[in-house]
Amino acid sequence: DQQVKQNSPSLSVQEGRISILNCDYTNSMFDYFLWYKKYPAEGPTFLISISSIKDKNEDGRFTVFLNKSAKHLSLHIVPSQPGDSAVYFCAARYGGATNKLIFGTGTLLAVQP
Amino acid sequence: DTAVSQTPKYLVTQMGNDKSIKCEQNLGHDTMYWYKQDSKKFLKIMFSYNNKELIINETVPNRFSPKSPDKAHLNLHINSLELGDSAVYFCASSQDVGRIKETQYFGPGTRLLVL
Numbered sequence: 001d002q003q004v005k006q007n008s009p010s011l012s013v014q015e016g017r018i019s020i021l022n023c024d025y026t027n028s029m030f031d032y033f034l035w036y037k038k039y040p041a042e043g044p045t046f047l048i049s050i051s052s053i054k055d056k057n058e059d060g061r062f063t064v065f066l067n068k069s070a071k072h073l074s075l076h077i078v079p080s081q082p083g084d085s086a087v088y089f090c091a092a093r094y095g096g097a098t099n100k101l102i103f104g105t106g107t108l109l110a111v112q113p
Numbered sequence: 114d115t116a117v118s119q120t121p122k123y124l125v126t127q128m129g130n131d132k133s134i135k136c137e138q139n140l141g142h143d144t145m146y147w148y149k150q151d152s153k154k155f156l157k158i159m160f161s162y163n164n165k166e167l168i169i170n171e172t173v174p175n176r177f178s179p180k181s182p183d184k185a186h187l188n189l190h191i192n193s194l195e196l197g198d199s200a201v202y203f204c205a206s207s208q209d210v211g212r213i214k215e216t217q218y219f220g221p222g223t224r225l226l227v228l
Contacts, residue, residue, distance in 0.1 A: 042221055043219035049214060051214065098210055099217070100169055
């Protein structure tokens with residue numbers, strides 16, 4: 001039972017355009033959401049996060065939007081750069097004392113020069 | 114000056130063997146985690162320790178045993194390795210567990226191949 005889903009396994013975008021990566025979740029007990037970026041043969045690197053009480057968080061070229069009623073979040077990258085090409089994982093945290101994260105299966109973003 | 118490091122980076126071994134993977138963090142964090150990423154790329158939590166106390170223990174075979182000698186180290190020992198244990202194992206750490214914004218920082222991964 002996948003509680004965090006990234007339905008697009010891959011996405012290709014032209015350099016300079018906007019990349020939009022999507023993530024859906026099913027558990028309303030999640031209280032914190034994170035995006036991680038992963039290059040081949042490396043560990044995931046934290047990118048940006050959002051609390052469940054917010055609907056938007058922005059950091060430079062990266063913006064995360066949260067729609068709680070739809071149980072949907074998205075990561076916008078603008079403008080996209082070739083160095084952004086990587087696998088992006090969405091993760092959701094259960095509220096409580098363990099900081100347990102549930103990860104999506106990832107979306108491979110390819111930014112074409 | 115790696116924040117979260119794992120050794121070895123690659124591990125190739127035979128079925129039935131016992132192996133250990135080591136993890137160290139120099140971030141001064143209180144909490145450490147082990148994740149498994151299988152062939153389908155699912156990244157799943159296995160264990161977590163907070164101040165050397167086990168706080169997450171997911172449904173994994175008891176052939177897997179984590180050990181935390183101190184807050185900076187979390188090792189993973191695997192007995193009687195099976196083909197299905199082949200995966201990438203990631204260690205992570207976070208400052209604590211109870212804060213509203215708690216970020217986990219990952220190591221580079223250990224690629225385990227069981228033959």
